[in-house]
Amino acid sequence: MTFSVSILATGSELLDGRVLDTNSHFVARELSERGLKLKRVLCVDDDIDELLAGLRQLTEVSQLVITSGGLGPTSDDLTRDLLAAAAGVSLVEFPNARAHLESFYRARGRVVDSTNLRQALLPEGAEMIPNPIGTAPGFIVRVGTSIVCSLSGVPREFQRMFNETVLPLVVSKAGLTETIQRRSFKVFGLPESLVGAKVEDLALSKEVTVSYRAAFPEVHVTLKCSGATRLLDEAAAAVRGVFAPHGFIFTEDPKITLLQSVHALLLANGLTVATAESCTGGMVGQFLTQQPGSSGYFRGGVLAYSDEVKRRELGVPETLISSHGAVSAEVVAVMAEAARSKFKTDYALAVSGVAGPDGGSDAKPVGTVYLGVASSAGVLTRLCFYASERENVRRYSSLAVLDMLRRSILGAALPDGYPVMKF
């Protein structure tokens, strides 16, 4: 049986919606980094019967249980009583806990009263967990065959106590000596189901675990393997072989976003860029200026929301709009070229589409967006179609035109027959 860790998150504030439980998520991430998945997370109220029932369920399935919360001085702080009852011992005052409390309050010009002193009472035989940044210490106590670690519920106290005391204990008890290695790929321009299908087709080594995350509209693929670097490298090369030749992988660094990739490419190549936006209304410009240092490449843009502004500010001929419509490859091409010439930049990006929920037609339903990228090589346009809510359409098309810019800079054209993107 693999070593198993569960969490008992306690507190009314978690069940009445005042507080979102982020402590469990924090532990899940930390353990996952070391190849261990949490068994269960149970959230119960500050009620001794509920707490006892909850603790019992978790100690039955896990060798280590972490409790969060309930260590404060007030009458609804019941974790000390819970663990004393579960371990069948009394609460006794721990001199080092009392000394910590007294010095903590003294440093803040306050005196410890009898209510606050409750925090120095711990289950007899427990091991105290120091809380250097708060009042209530935690503790470790054995309940049946399980180890229970009780930590403060305040996130920064919880995290510090977890990192300093609980994590080393789990690593040692669970024998986590093998390091999990990973390779990450961030893909733009393919739906998660297609990415998944293409990776499944590779029939990678069983030693390598594959996970997917859709971080709309990006898809992140992570390969994990304990120990065997060669297997992982082979699997990574296979994944790269499928997606990299067509430029679908924009980074292999799990910390880099598409916006940061584009930012770095523009700066590294000393390129400048401008925008001409209709349905996105400024979102492309906002994305391009999100990273510090964006004045190194972004010059300016025109928000050409009305047709009149498209004509007057970007010189889109009235006849072009009346014959093809404002949402068309023809119009977006003129917008991109006009912005490039107006702002004297290396590149210019243009977007015009039907963001919805109204304004769609049979020929151009909601979600129809034309994208254009102008450069010294001319102008490239593309139709993308993403049927969703207004803000999703706008977000998707803003990122899609930035991805076109990335591809233009890298010379990574979309493969022949690449379809209009549909999710």
Place this chain on the structure above:
Amino acid sequence: MTFSVSILATGSELLDGRVLDTNSHFVARELSERGLKLKRVLCVDDDIDELLAGLRQLTEVSQLVITSGGLGPTSDDLTRDLLAAAAGVSLVEFPNARAHLESFYRARGRVVDSTNLRQALLPEGAEMIPNPIGTAPGFIVRVGTSIVCSLSGVPREFQRMFNETVLPLVVSKAGLTETIQRRSFKVFGLPESLVGAKVEDLALSKEVTVSYRAAFPEVHVTLKCSGATRLLDEAAAAVRGVFAPHGFIFTEDPKITLLQSVHALLLANGLTVATAESCTGGMVGQFLTQQPGSSGYFRGGVLAYSDEVKRRELGVPETLISSHGAVSAEVVAVMAEAARSKFKTDYALAVSGVAGPDGGSDAKPVGTVYLGVASSAGVLTRLCFYASERENVRRYSSLAVLDMLRRSILGAALPDGYPVMKF
């Protein structure tokens, strides 16, 4: 025994830290608003034994259990099997579920394959819960003496299914007849601490509970009272008396955002607007075009990120920039007036500031932003200062200039001596 509701949150991604469970928090808040506290939240892995054990624990203590997740088409989506097993019935294809799937995929130009059709299999005798914005429908099934409602784990699908189907069921089953009455106030332009202090000064009736929520940069104040409308009305009048005369309350409707307030004001008054943005790089335009129907007032804008664009496109004199700096009341005034005249609108908004993290000086530290609103009455400028991260500075100043627009339309000037906003 009071009616009790618990949640079974399913999915590896919750236990390995990839995803934070926000669905349970959402339900906790919605139920709490109606005076009901969740009993337990249990998070278990996609494993049929774990799921069965978890479901059993919750149905033992709660009359209604909500499950989230596990309704997708892949092999680790086990919620349908779980509930069929727990209810002792078979899975059968629901024709309305199949029809929904087919039309959902058809609308996206895709064909439903046999894998996807798994989503049309529901426990025999279940009541289907429609999922208008996703593929997998949910369902309601009886397990022992409990009702189990299974919802999609995707937050926006989960929320919609909860609001449309589960919440009315809980309200009816739990007999939530005692109505908690509430009055909401959304405040813009004052920090939460100051709002709180001013409300505390009112010494409202003890029967009225006050809660605050900082929805950056808005502050929401909610007054609640069970039954006594008169007390609540008195308290509401007192709160209104403090904040309304100076225009700090932009709405008393809890569902309306600042962007929606501005949207409605522009449409109701038949006004048009344009923008000239520097440090926000398009965010003001993006906000102004977020609501459907924004073409009714938004004409266009200039993203004048570089000084050259400020000069050439907006006619900001070079001497003005060299004497006052691009981040100045003088420059922002010219930008606003130029945008108003270029786009021939009733109003024009301009923003120029130091978003950081670099570019600050002693005189104009990071967070210094000048805002301008031009109208037929002339141009109004304001300095706002919000020392924070780049994206917070940009977001705050974009919303602050929209709030200036709202005040201009309503003729609600800031009070004399209103300070540069510091949080």
